[in-house]
Amino acid sequence: MYYLSTGLTKPLACDRRETPLRAGQYVGDRTVLTEHLEAVEPAAGQVQIEVAYTGLCGTDLHIVHGNMDGRVERPLVFGHEMSGTVAAIGPDVTTVSPGDRVTVMPLDWDGTCPACVAGHRHLCHHLNFIGIDSPGSLQELWTVPEHVVVPLSDHASLRHAALVEPVAVAVHDVRRSELTSGDKVVVLGGGPIGMLIATVARHAGAEVYVSEVDPTRLQQAAALGFRTLDPSQDDVQAAVTEWTAGAGADVVFEVSGAAAAVEAATGLAKVRGTIVVVAIHPTPRPVDLQRVFWRELRILGARVYERQDFDEAIRLLADGVVPADELITDVVPLEATASAFTRLEAGTAMKMLVAVQEGAAS
Amino acid sequence: MYYLSTGLTKPLACDRRETPLRAGQYVGDRTVLTEHLEAVEPAAGQVQIEVAYTGLCGTDLHIVHGNMDGRVERPLVFGHEMSGTVAAIGPDVTTVSPGDRVTVMPLDWDGTCPACVAGHRHLCHHLNFIGIDSPGSLQELWTVPEHVVVPLSDHASLRHAALVEPVAVAVHDVRRSELTSGDKVVVLGGGPIGMLIATVARHAGAEVYVSEVDPTRLQQAAALGFRTLDPSQDDVQAAVTEWTAGAGADVVFEVSGAAAAVEAATGLAKVRGTIVVVAIHPTPRPVDLQRVFWRELRILGARVYERQDFDEAIRLLADGVVPADELITDVVPLEATASAFTRLEAGTAMKMLVAVQEGAAS
Numbered sequence: 001m002y003y004l005s006t007g008l009t010k011p012l013a014c015d016r017r018e019t020p021l022r023a024g025q026y027v028g029d030r031t032v033l034t035e036h037l038e039a040v041e042p043a044a045g046q047v048q049i050e051v052a053y054t055g056l057c058g059t060d061l062h063i064v065h066g067n068m069d070g071r072v073e074r075p076l077v078f079g080h081e082m083s084g085t086v087a088a089i090g091p092d093v094t095t096v097s098p099g100d101r102v103t104v105m106p107l108d109w110d111g112t113c114p115a116c117v118a119g120h121r122h123l124c125h126h127l128n129f130i131g132i133d134s135p136g137s138l139q140e141l142w143t144v145p146e147h148v149v150v151p152l153s154d155h156a157s158l159r160h161a162a163l164v165e166p167v168a169v170a171v172h173d174v175r176r177s178e179l180t181s182g183d184k185v186v187v188l189g190g191g192p193i194g195m196l197i198a199t200v201a202r203h204a205g206a207e208v209y210v211s212e213v214d215p216t217r218l219q220q221a222a223a224l225g226f227r228t229l230d231p232s233q234d235d236v237q238a239a240v241t242e243w244t245a246g247a248g249a250d251v252v253f254e255v256s257g258a259a260a261a262v263e264a265a266t267g268l269a270k271v272r273g274t275i276v277v278v279a280i281h282p283t284p285r286p287v288d289l290q291r292v293f294w295r296e297l298r299i300l301g302a303r304v305y306e307r308q309d310f311d312e313a314i315r316l317l318a319d320g321v322v323p324a325d326e327l328i329t330d331v332v333p334l335e336a337t338a339s340a341f342t343r344l345e346a347g348t349a350m351k352m353l354v355a356v357q358e359g360a361a362s
Numbered sequence: 363m364y365y366l367s368t369g370l371t372k373p374l375a376c377d378r379r380e381t382p383l384r385a386g387q388y389v390g391d392r393t394v395l396t397e398h399l400e401a402v403e404p405a406a407g408q409v410q411i412e413v414a415y416t417g418l419c420g421t422d423l424h425i426v427h428g429n430m431d432g433r434v435e436r437p438l439v440f441g442h443e444m445s446g447t448v449a450a451i452g453p454d455v456t457t458v459s460p461g462d463r464v465t466v467m468p469l470d471w472d473g474t475c476p477a478c479v480a481g482h483r484h485l486c487h488h489l490n491f492i493g494i495d496s497p498g499s500l501q502e503l504w505t506v507p508e509h510v511v512v513p514l515s516d517h518a519s520l521r522h523a524a525l526v527e528p529v530a531v532a533v534h535d536v537r538r539s540e541l542t543s544g545d546k547v548v549v550l551g552g553g554p555i556g557m558l559i560a561t562v563a564r565h566a567g568a569e570v571y572v573s574e575v576d577p578t579r580l581q582q583a584a585a586l587g588f589r590t591l592d593p594s595q596d597d598v599q600a601a602v603t604e605w606t607a608g609a610g611a612d613v614v615f616e617v618s619g620a621a622a623a624v625e626a627a628t629g630l631a632k633v634r635g636t637i638v639v640v641a642i643h644p645t646p647r648p649v650d651l652q653r654v655f656w657r658e659l660r661i662l663g664a665r666v667y668e669r670q671d672f673d674e675a676i677r678l679l680a681d682g683v684v685p686a687d688e689l690i691t692d693v694v695p696l697e698a699t700a701s702a703f704t705r706l707e708a709g710t711a712m713k714m715l716v717a718v719q720e721g722a723a724s
Binding site: 113114115118120123125176244245246247248262263270271272277278279280281282284285286287288289290291292293294295296297298299300301302303 | 607
């Protein structure tokens with residue numbers, strides 16, 4: 001049995017009531033197990049959440065594949081895309097009450113590093129990304145600091161709200177790009193984040209091409225109303241040049257993580273155009289700096305989100321801007337988490353949700 | 363004998379008066395020859411300039427080395443850093459008169475391409491860079507369109523004014539970086555442009571480190587009052603981290619053209635810091651996009667200049683902000699142009715000027 005805490009590694013104090021709960025854990029060796037743990041009663045300034053849904057994302061897949069073994073402790077209760085209901089609050093908690101529907105913005109910053117002092121707390125030098133660097137939401141009861149809890153309306157769909165976190169990523173990426181209505185945008189990579197970026201960009205008034213090699217994802221992008229290109233078959237640069245009357249795209253989002261997409265991106269952007277680096281690139285990638293120079297391009301990194309992005313994501317989901325039902329491929333019980341990863345690996349699923357509570361309707 | 367024109371390749375019309383002049387030409391095969399050509403009398407909207415000084419820059423060296431044979435016609439009268447006096451004006455010229463001291467902003471745009479229409483004429487898709495794509499200033503009499511002529515004051519030093527163009531490059535690079543007073547800046551590469559960027563950045567209130575491997579240039583940077591680092595000996599990242607109390611540099615200028623500098627740049631910039639790509643990188647360079655993402659860096663290409671940069675460069679030279687005398691290593695006669703390149707190749711010279719007129723005082 002593992003002791004469970006948030007941002008802490010020491011055992012629970014003896015005077016805390018311990019309730020058994022089910023949790024999904026990465027235990028190393030590409031293995032996810034459902035274990036019974038002790039719940040953490042909320043201390044002062046903490047909120048205990050009954051988790052309804054946890055979405056599985058590419059980072060979780062990286063964790064389970066062992067790619068992040070140098071960063072994560074094992075066993076790790078992962079999960080950082082979630083929705084739920086407040087189960088209990090600790091002393092001094094004032095912003096939520098038991099029964100409130102909530103999600104979590106899983107960033108815990110130190111507030112004192114140079115990035116925090118400069119106002120970029122989401123890029124804290126010592127960021128605790130809850131669900132990666134400390135236990136996450138793939139458990140029935142999850143105790144977190146009050147400041148990461150984001151209230152939802154009483155009518156919010158908890159299924160849809162499990163998408164708030166990835167939608168906030170897309171909102172942040174689009175905001176960072178400074179695109180404006182009428183801009184012509186290319187999204188390289190049509191996975192969940194690429195599709196959400198395309199959605200948010202279109203809502204901001206942009207015209208959007210999604211470039212993707214997977215036929216299923218291409219079909220889904222087309223079904224959602226986006227122009228599509230398949231770089232394994234189409235001459236993407238020629239298509240974008242024609243589409244933009246020779247100018248090039250205003251904004252290119254690199255969401256694929258592929259080296260070839262990086263090389264393509266600089267060729268697609270217009271003079272003074274913007275390339276937003278959203279994907280993880282584990283090794284340095286060849287970049288056509290001659291083109292960056294020649295066209296005075298702007299390459300921007302974009303990582304996670306700020307609170308305003310979370311709030312906007314909640315609005316976009318509530319307003320039906322995000323096609324949540326189309327993006328959620330399936331909802332599975334906690335015990336089926338490992339098989340859900342298999343479907344993500346196979347590329348046959350867009351967004352998989354885990355219904356965390358025992359006997360929860362999928 | 364070659365017919366000489368500006369932006370034209372056809373022979374002169376028979377009714378134009380032809381005056382012999384001396385010109386330095388790249389004729390291919392790493393060879394620069396002094397030839398006698400016919401002067402071009404200014405047609406309507408053209409200005410004929412008696413060239414006083416032409417500076418030799420890295421691009422000229424690339425031309426002479428044959429690296430740009432795919433772009434330049436041969437023979438080519440090169441040269442685009444210059445100063446002189448108006449010799450004659452064609453009909454309809456209103457902004458300058460014979461005897462005026464002038465320099466030239468050597469950019470001739472079409473005004474109709476997408477970049478021009480968007481207001482970025484200096485990045486015109488079909489830019490005629492005078493001195494590269496059409497005959498330049500390494501000739502005694504140079505005829506150019508009126509709109510590229512930039513007036514100087516009657517008291518301007520023509521020697522110093524030959525630096526206006528490279529200073530305008532530095533002004534543009536610094537303006538593009540959006541650095542503000544108090545910023546901590548690293549300039550990677552201590553050649554003429556690097557030194558000018560350091561100078562302009564310091565004048566804007568920044569504290570500046572110059573990183574350079576050449577001992578002579580390092581000494582010169584130190585003599586000009588800059589902090590210096592030698593990446594072949596110093597741990598540049600550790601030094602910058604300590605200097606910035608762990609934050610990283612606000613702005614990094616990549617002026618070296620070296621792959622290693624590109625790899626270093628992302629490690630030096632602070633969260634949300636800026637990297638300006640000034641140098642030419644002939645092949646794609648490995649870039650640590652993980653760091654770009656992680657720190658939300660901004661990489662900006664910066665190329666040539668706009669008119670406001672030229673005007674600011676003239677002011678900075680007139681005000682003595684730019685240490686022109688220290689940066690001008692030597693002034694040589696036109697016939698010594700080839701040997702001046704040898705000194706540039708050897709790295710023993712910073713800025714070499716050619717005194718273009720016969721018998722001009724060096």
